[in-house]
Amino acid sequence: MKKNAKTRIWGDKMILVSYQTIHVPRYHEWMKSEELQKLTASEPLTLKEEYAMQNEWMLDDKKCTFIILDADKHKETNSEIEPMIGDVNLFFNDADNPHAAEIEIMIAGLYWFWLLKY
Numbered sequence: 001m002k003k004n005a006k007t008r009i010w011g012d013k014m015i016l017v018s019y020q021t022i023h024v025p026r027y028h029e030w031m032k033s034e035e036l037q038k039l040t041a042s043e044p045l046t047l048k049e050e051y052a053m054q055n056e057w058m059l060d061d062k063k064c065t066f067i068i069l070d071a072d073k074h075k076e077t078n079s080e081i082e083p084m085i086g087d088v089n090l091f092f093n094d095a096d097n098p099h100a101a102e103i104e105i106m107i108a109g110l111y112w113f114w115l116l117k118y
Contacts, residue, residue, distance in 0.1 A: 001057075001064040009066070015074055016066035016088060023067050024054050026084050030108040040106060064090040068107070084108075 001018075009016040019027075028050045030036055037044060045053060057063050066088045073083035086107040094100040 001061060004064050013071050015069040015071050017080055019054060019065040019067050024050050026081055062092045
């Protein structure tokens, strides 16, 4: 969604940043996992297809994707790649309420997966 292209949401432990092309290689590596493919009902994509998908989502006014960053690691590295731990997808599909959205959250980083699970 172009509207959120510059949006950043800061929390104490996590930062949400809009899904940009710089995030695609790491995201693509995550999505090579058969387990993540199964859990997210996703098909494997080539890196070229992943870039096309990121662009498609950026242009779609009914979808909004954020990458979840570990805030402490971001502070240490000032990077948006190394601290990536997952993503948040919003789907604005309610014609009666354009502000309502379905939300999906994926934690792909194994450390965070286990930390949040237990």
